[in-house]
Amino acid sequence: MNALGVVIAVVTVAFVAAAGVYVTAWIDLVLARAVAGLEMRPLDALIAPLRWAAATALKARSTTERPDAEAWALAPALLAALAAVGLAAVPLAPGLLAADVANGIVLFGAAMALVVVAVFLQGWSPNSPLPMIGGYRFIAQGLSYEIPLAVVLIAAALPARSLAIAPIVTSQEHLWNVVRQPLGLPLYLMAGLGLAFWGPLALPEGQDLAGGSSLETSGVSLVLWRAAQLLVLVAVAAMGAAVFLGGWLGPLLPGAAWMILKTVFLLVPLIATRHFVARVPTERYVIVSWAILIPLSLLDVFAAGIQALVAAR
Amino acid sequence: MILNITFWAFSALAVFSGWRVFRADSMVRAAYWLLVSFAAVGIILVLLKAEFLGLILILMMGGEMTIMAVFMVAFMMNPAGLNPMTMVHRHRIAIVAGVVSFLAIAALGLFARFPVARAPVGVDPTRRLGVELLGDSMLVFQSAGVTLLAAMIAAIAISSARGRYGDADEGSVEPTQLVPAADAGETAEGTQPIVGGRQ
Amino acid sequence: MTLQALVFVAAAIFGIGVYGALSQQSFVMIMMGLELMLNGTILAGGAMWALTTGGSPKGQMLVVVLMTVMAVEAAMGFALVIGIYRVRKADITEKIKRLKG
Numbered sequence: 001m002n003a004l005g006v007v008i009a010v011v012t013v014a015f016v017a018a019a020g021v022y023v024t025a026w027i028d029l030v031l032a033r034a035v036a037g038l039e040m041r042p043l044d045a046l047i048a049p050l051r052w053a054a055a056t057a058l059k060a061r062s063t064t065e066r067p068d069a070e071a072w073a074l075a076p077a078l079l080a081a082l083a084a085v086g087l088a089a090v091p092l093a094p095g096l097l098a099a100d101v102a103n104g105i106v107l108f109g110a111a112m113a114l115v116v117v118a119v120f121l122q123g124w125s126p127n128s129p130l131p132m133i134g135g136y137r138f139i140a141q142g143l144s145y146e147i148p149l150a151v152v153l154i155a156a157a158l159p160a161r162s163l164a165i166a167p168i169v170t171s172q173e174h175l176w177n178v179v180r181q182p183l184g185l186p187l188y189l190m191a192g193l194g195l196a197f198w199g200p201l202a203l204p205e206g207q208d209l210a211g212g213s214s215l216e217t218s219g220v221s222l223v224l225w226r227a228a229q230l231l232v233l234v235a236v237a238a239m240g241a242a243v244f245l246g247g248w249l250g251p252l253l254p255g256a257a258w259m260i261l262k263t264v265f266l267l268v269p270l271i272a273t274r275h276f277v278a279r280v281p282t283e284r285y286v287i288v289s290w291a292i293l294i295p296l297s298l299l300d301v302f303a304a305g306i307q308a309l310v311a312a313r
Numbered sequence: 314m315i316l317n318i319t320f321w322a323f324s325a326l327a328v329f330s331g332w333r334v335f336r337a338d339s340m341v342r343a344a345y346w347l348l349v350s351f352a353a354v355g356i357i358l359v360l361l362k363a364e365f366l367g368l369i370l371i372l373m374m375g376g377e378m379t380i381m382a383v384f385m386v387a388f389m390m391n392p393a394g395l396n397p398m399t400m401v402h403r404h405r406i407a408i409v410a411g412v413v414s415f416l417a418i419a420a421l422g423l424f425a426r427f428p429v430a431r432a433p434v435g436v437d438p439t440r441r442l443g444v445e446l447l448g449d450s451m452l453v454f455q456s457a458g459v460t461l462l463a464a465m466i467a468a469i470a471i472s473s474a475r476g477r478y479g480d481a482d483e484g485s486v487e488p489t490q491l492v493p494a495a496d497a498g499e500t501a502e503g504t505q506p507i508v509g510g511r512q
Numbered sequence: 513m514t515l516q517a518l519v520f521v522a523a524a525i526f527g528i529g530v531y532g533a534l535s536q537q538s539f540v541m542i543m544m545g546l547e548l549m550l551n552g553t554i555l556a557g558g559a560m561w562a563l564t565t566g567g568s569p570k571g572q573m574l575v576v577v578l579m580t581v582m583a584v585e586a587a588m589g590f591a592l593v594i595g596i597y598r599v600r601k602a603d604i605t606e607k608i609k610r611l612k613g
Contacts, residue, residue, distance in 0.1 A: 068339065068341070068342070071341075071342070071345075101364060102364060102437055102439060103364050103365050103368055103439055106364075106365060106368040106369065106372070107368055109368075109372055110368045110369075110371045110372040110375070113371075113372045113375040113376060114371070114375040116375060116376060116379050117345070117348065117375055117378070117379055120379055120382065121341075121345075124341055124382075136383070139379055139380075139383060142376070142379075143376060146376065163365075163439060
């Protein structure tokens with residue numbers, strides 16, 4: 001672990017993160033225009049996110065009465081850092097892995113488990129009622145998605161007999177995990193939506209809370225918060241592509257190109273749910289998650305275990 | 314060298330944030346100072362090559378400290394720290410007890426003779442832990458699982474708002490506590506509870 | 513990162529936990545003291561595993577058991593805090609002096 005390697009890893013992750021956030025914002029805008037029936041104007045949509053970021057960053061920063069200023073400034077940075085750590089655990093190509101730990105799945109799980117802390121701080125710090133309700137809703141949501149997310153990733157790690165991501169990718173040489181564990185990818189995507197509080201699971205930032213946990217945020221903090229949220233979505237899609245869709249494996253193109261294609265393939269439906277599916281009520285989501293999704297994820301890991309036992313004979 | 318600097322930096326962070334837990338005015342900050350302490354210990358465990366244990370510690374404590382922050386907001390009268398306050402009792406005795414326990418354990422660590430056997434490099438500790446969990450220590454694993462299940466059921470039973478005879482908000486009372494209404498006869502309402510009946 | 517240094521740090525964390533558990537009046541703050549004590553114990557357990565047992569997996573089992581203990585203690589503690597508050601309307605130790613109830 002030399003200093004140059006660390007610098008290269010950090011720069012690579014930052015570059016991939018920035019590119020991912022930009023592409024996600026562009027896809028979101030194009031899809032929004034398509035669903036609304038407007039003309040899509042994809043070239044204009046290339047500049048629109050940057051224009052929004054610049055305009056929001058230059059707006060006057062509003063503040064509330066007696067906020068927890070340090071925690072409020074920390075929350076978007078913490079969310080961005082956690083999403084970057086999650087993205088660093090994903091291998092982009094054989095040998096190109098920023099966080100080469102033996103427990104990549106656990107690193108990803110730990111980073112995603114701390115997202116609850118970031119969103120709660122974002123809701124608590126402004127000292128304002130609607131953001132605080134948003135923060136509390138995310139705690140209920142966060143505890144609900146954590147178990148399906150962890151169990152489904154463990155089920156995907158079973159055929160590889162390793163918790164590191166690179167062996168999981170190479171274990172899919174003959175058959176992708178999405179085929180031999182059919183419950184895995186849908187459950188993972190649902191948990192990932194909850195993780196990024198996007199679309200139907202945008203419970204902390206819903207319209208009934210007038211914007212919820214980021215209601216009082218303005219200026220550079222708001223740009224960083226939105227970018228961090230998109231980065232969480234990118235990290236979820238990238239990990240799903242690596243663990244369920246075979247990562248860098250593919251016939252003609254180089255590994256990194258396949259990785260990018262598969263990530264975008266997962267990103268488009270994730271982003272599209274925002275424009276096609278209404279936000280679910282908190283109680284219904286919690287009941288469905290604990291009563292239906294957790295038993296399904298346990299079924300998934302059970303089936304994966306049986307497959308591993310049969311294959312080991 | 315870098316390992317030692319990192320270790321001492323995170324140890325200082327763990328001790329400092331542990332101290333700040335009891336000095337913070339804002340209760341949410343106290344809960345999250347505790348999370349910082351746990352995260353620092355988790356990173357030290359990763360430095361000790363117990364990667365799985367360190368990361369699992371951070372994972373667990375993220376959720377647990379958020380729940381603790383929610384409890385602070387619910388039960389403390391000063392959750393946001395808008396008024397400075399200290400709520401301590403037997404302060405001097407507590408300081409003495411803390412210092413004595415620290416000195417005792419530190420003396421134990423400094424002067425006791427421990428066997429020296431470093432963990433071998435190149436053996437995956439996670440794999441060994443997995444083989445151990447499902448092999449020799451299967452009974453411990455199962456007992457821990459059953460204990461956790463019992464704790465879950467007990468916690469839900471104690472804290473549930475729904476009593477055995479109905480919701481707590483609607484005055485869930487045992488049937489033996491109910492007496493027939495004063496004007497006995499064909500009253501449709503039926504019985505009134507002894508304590509705090511409906512008017 | 514010798515064993516002595518690690519046990520020293522673990523002892524410091526444990527000592528702060530003892531101070532917190534004994535000095536605080538609020539139930540939740542007492543629980544924070546207990547969590548700090550367990551934090552120090554886990555650090556000491558991990559240090560012992562890495563430096564004195566030669567990487568034996570039974571040492572890791574001990575740390576796993578300690579984490580289980582922490583989870584169980586936190587869950588039961590929170591449930592009892594809610595229970596006591598419902599029955600006695602007490603959130604600090606000074607308000608309850610009898611075990612009856």
